[in-house]
Amino acid sequence: MTGDAQQPTALVLSAHAADFVWRCGGAIALHGELGYAVTVVCLSYGERGESARLWKQGGMTLNDVKAERRREAEAAAAELGVHDIIFMDLGDYPLVVDRDDKDRLVDIIRAVQPRFMLSHSTYDPYNTDHMLTTSIAIEARMIAQAWGHNPGETVLGAPQLYLFEPHQTEQMGWKPDTFLDITGVWDRKRAAINCMGGQQHLWDYYTNVAENRANHFRRNSGGQAGGRAARYAEAFQSVYPRCVDEL
Numbered sequence: 001m002t003g004d005a006q007q008p009t010a011l012v013l014s015a016h017a018a019d020f021v022w023r024c025g026g027a028i029a030l031h032g033e034l035g036y037a038v039t040v041v042c043l044s045y046g047e048r049g050e051s052a053r054l055w056k057q058g059g060m061t062l063n064d065v066k067a068e069r070r071r072e073a074e075a076a077a078a079e080l081g082v083h084d085i086i087f088m089d090l091g092d093y094p095l096v097v098d099r100d101d102k103d104r105l106v107d108i109i110r111a112v113q114p115r116f117m118l119s120h121s122t123y124d125p126y127n128t129d130h131m132l133t134t135s136i137a138i139e140a141r142m143i144a145q146a147w148g149h150n151p152g153e154t155v156l157g158a159p160q161l162y163l164f165e166p167h168q169t170e171q172m173g174w175k176p177d178t179f180l181d182i183t184g185v186w187d188r189k190r191a192a193i194n195c196m197g198g199q200q201h202l203w204d205y206y207t208n209v210a211e212n213r214a215n216h217f218r219r220n221s222g223g224q225a226g227g228r229a230a231r232y233a234e235a236f237q238s239v240y241p242r243c244v245d246e247l
Helices: 019-033 062-080 099-112 128-144 183-193 197-220
Strands: 009-014 037-042 084-087 116-119 160-164 178-181 233-238
Touching: 009 019, 009 099, 009 128, 019 037, 019 062, 019 116, 019 160, 019 178, 019 183, 019 197, 019 233, 037 062, 037 099, 062 084, 062 183, 062 197, 099 128, 116 128, 128 160, 178 197, 183 197, 197 233
Parallel strands: 009 037, 009 116, 037 084, 116 160
Antiparallel strands: 160 233, 178 233
């Protein structure tokens, strides 16, 4: 689960098996190239609510759909260079997370010791699985920091939690404050996107999102006065204050 003792790590908490690909696949691939060991936790396969194309094939069972979604996610993770992918299989529509599940997630966070975490927007009226995942991420991060939780374990520091872009940003109260140039790893993200056969209708949509965010990256990195010529980017909203020595 963890990398070498000196290797930086990151953790992605994805409600469903495809979410990490659309929303932060570029960040995963980029940080892998920077030497990070990136762990992805999928709370659900998205087998009920995010696999319509598979169900329309006919003759499918719940286990068949889960198996296909897992295969897709593992193939995408390989394209992105994910260090480890963990499937918790907690169901979807609705996602149900009990105390034992939360404790398991705390164990994962402490084992990974991420420098930063990634998850969904805090509000999503179209998909309550998404906002539940982030609520749990915030709670588990808090518990992982508690010295009194399983005393003797290495406690968590204070990793930033970045919220990746939701599907309909204007409905979510999500406001990006961080833009990441993923031009250099875009081919890997697109290859990972292409692995998600159960949701082909999103392939070009998230390509367009990356192109639009690159426009915002160019504008905010200098605009016409010399902004970096990014072609593809991802956007994130930070949850906690960022501590810096220089602006």
